Amino acid sequence: MLEVRDLQVRYGNITALHGVSFTVQAGEIVTLIGANGAGKTTSLHAVSGLLRPTQGQIRFLGQDIHGRTPEAIVRLGLAQSPEGRRVFSGxxxxxxxxxxxxxxxxxxxxxxxxxxxxxxxxxxxxxxxxxxxxxxxxxxxxxxxxxxxxxxxPKLLLLDEPSLGLAPIIVEQLFEQIVRINQQGVTILLVEQNAAMALAVATRGYLLENGRVVLEDRTASLQAHPLVKAAYLGG
Ligand SMILES: Nc1ncnc2c1ncn2[C@@H]1O[C@H](COP(=O)(O)OP(=O)(O)O)[C@@H](O)[C@H]1O
Ligand SMILES: [Mg+2]
Incomplete structure (x- = not known):
């Protein structure tokens, strides 16, 4: 459904993504995990058209969407829930x-x-x-x-850190709903610092560090990986 290849994004002279590649198949929940500043939000914004990558290919439902406007991409069936929620408070x-x-x-x-x-x-x-x-x-x-x-x-839902700032019990309830949304036929790309929760619901995952994918695998293998266990799952 989504194929991202060799994505590079710069903010001025800072390179935030150094050639990131990932895929999402129809029906999956795929997660991008990684610490603050790893490049997760930047990856989502490149896919949804909110920023223009300096290099790389992005295909969604068989179409090249690199450089299209966010409106055009939404129209194809992609929606994003932003980091920090951004609801209209009034x-x-x-x-x-x-x-x-x-x-x-x-x-x-x-x-x-x-x-x-x-x-x-x-x-x-x-x-x-x-x-x-x-x-x-x-x-x-x-x-x-x-x-x-x-x-x-949407056919593909991008979720940017839905667990941010929420109590563990609330996060669990929310993630049950995320699984339900997926079961109703919505494919999900989930970005999270909360690796434990994200890996518990996703089918596959990618670990981002400093703008690079350093590991990619089925979630069961990632959960068992020494690097993930030591640095992202609290030992
Ligand atoms: N608007 C911006 N201007 C300059 N640098 C930015 C901007 N947004 C993000 N960055 C930098 O890009 C890198 C990746 O950030 P981001 O994608 O927000 O990471 P994450 O979502 O994984 O926390 C970080 O080094 C961050 O400081
Ligand atoms: Mg972020």
């Missing part, structure tokens, strides 16, 4: 979700169907549909960010 839950509705699904019954689907997945959002986003807990705001991304009915 808007209600329902208003935030409506913003996620892509223009071509905003009319008629489509938006109602999409809202129902998100509310079924996250009943807490349904209970809070008229509540302002700023007044919700971190976990609820994260559900809203994921729900908003799902409003466009």
């Amino acid at each position: 808007l209600t839950v329902a208003e935030n979700l409506a913003i996620g509705a892509t223009p071509w699904r905003r009319r008629g019954d489509a938006i109602e169907d999409d809202l129902d689907r998100v509310y079924t997945l996250f009943p807490r959002l349904a209970e809070r549909r008229t509540q302002l986003a700023w007044s919700m807990s971190g976990g609820e705001q994260q559900m809203l960010a994921v729900g908003r991304a799902l409003m466009g009915r």
